[in-house]
Amino acid sequence: MSQSAVRLLLGPILLGVSINTFLYGICVTQFLTYYLSKRRLEDHWTTRCLVAWEFLIDTFHSAASIYFIWLYMVDNFLNAEFLQVAPWPLTAVPLLTAMSACPIQLFLAFRVFSLSKSRPLYATLIFLTTANAGAAIATGALAFRVKILSDGSRLSPVTDGWLGVSVVNDFALTSSLVFYLNRSRTGVSKTDTVINRLIRSVIESAAAATFFAIMVSITFTRFPSMGFHLMFSIPLGRIYTSTMLSTLNRRDSLRQDLSGTQDFGNMESGGADRTRNIGLVVNVSRETEIDSLRKTLP
Template sequence: MGEFDATLGTLIIGIFFNTYLYGLVTYQFAAYCSRKFNDPIHIRAMVWSLFILDTFHSGAAIYMAWSYTVTNYDNPAALAVAEWPYTFTPIGTAAAALVTQLFLGYRIWRLSGSDFLYAVVVVLAIPSFALGMACGIKAWMIQVLSELPQLNNLVSAWLAMQVSIDVFITVTLTIIFVRSKTGYHKTDTVLNRLIRGAIQTGLFAVVFSLGDLVSFLALPTTNLYGMFAIPIGRIYTNTLFDTLLTRDRLKSQMAGTYERKSANEVNWTGASTARNVSNIQLEVNRETTTDAIQLEVHKTVFTERSSFEGDGKTMVL
């Protein structure tokens, strides 16, 4: 191995991958803006805030790469000092994680109606955010990379809590979607897509958080943990943006299976017998009234009703 492979090399790989993920974030942001979802102002503010945060952090990471590889090309001692974008990483990651986790927790509440499940997410997410902020502030105060192991306990608590939240959210969403299956092919296809999305995005964040934690504890004299730490914030933003944009993909999957009743309501009759009539209703809302189907996180409703049993089940996506 070269002299700087484990320090500068791993850091540059992390910055490259972060830049790639930022490209995906930019594409998703542009797609969100172009589709003109009729989301409430707090959702739009959340999208803009995360995009601005990711732009700032990704630009700062590129500046850090320039500083280490160009400005200090003939000054290897510079690698011993953490540039400010490095110490900002826990802060940016904690902020992106908090917004995404609270949003997904709210989604769990809308899907399940359980105040307890949402409270669990909030109770875990806010202390995790505080720990991430503390890690960033203390790292900025220390600055010398060789002294960062002083933060082992703080970093371990932060990342362990972050992983636990991501696992809880992923498992909870998966269980909710599995239990919501109706037996209708089109509806179950959409639910299977939601299940895969919940698992894939949650697993991605968990793997990088665990990689960051293990490398920070096991190889503190290298920058291997930076390779995992820098992109984590973009992973959370990608997760949230993908959740919002999935509404259009779900609309495409459900297209052609409905009978339109009005500008914002369509029905699909799945089965009918003498004793049991089941309907799937998709209630939607969007600025563009020409679309047959619209999906909106805070308005989309799947309803399964049984005229024989006289009960119903509602699931908000």
């Protein structure tokens, strides 16, 4: 293997692990913020288990990615033959990413259900997440059978299928959240400000995950034997984790913003019906930010 080919393989791997380690550091800070907050004690046990699960998966995946570069750059330094091998930290990326992303997508699907109360929509989102998990498992199972790096090109169709389902799943979750949050607007300035913050956060988070997934598909399809796709596939799971934790940790500040939302200065007179509508919007906004999971989670 030429020197330029070595750079094109090891350089992206190093960048991907570095980006993942940086995002993992952010996630650790968010984990600590969550576990030190009193709000954690009010959460449903399923939410606390989800946070603990994401911490375990992120820690294991980050440790595996560091071991990944250790194999190439320490244990097999100057070993040209090993550059053709596909070690297990590489082939495990699809499975570990799905183990991090899919539980969070289920979490977001329930947020959509808590807003919409639509069982058909909830069932559709659950189906998409299940299909995403199944495609990721299939990709991971086939990846573990790859022993030579150049043979990875055979996985391009199934990998593209998995990432395509993942993008569709994220788009469905994001569009549903944005739609039902927009329906919560009433003209109350503080409530609408919080809703705008929620919509912006949802779109930004989905855009980041979608961009990384699309870049994995493009780079893996175009350069299957190089490491370009690892710059995006290794950190992908950390993006989902950061999204969930930032939502949980921002609840107190959003609740403070929602305090005193019964301000009728900018609203037309509407009597008791208008007052009741405002109360409903406040409740929907607070439920959206998972302020009462104990009531909404099974």
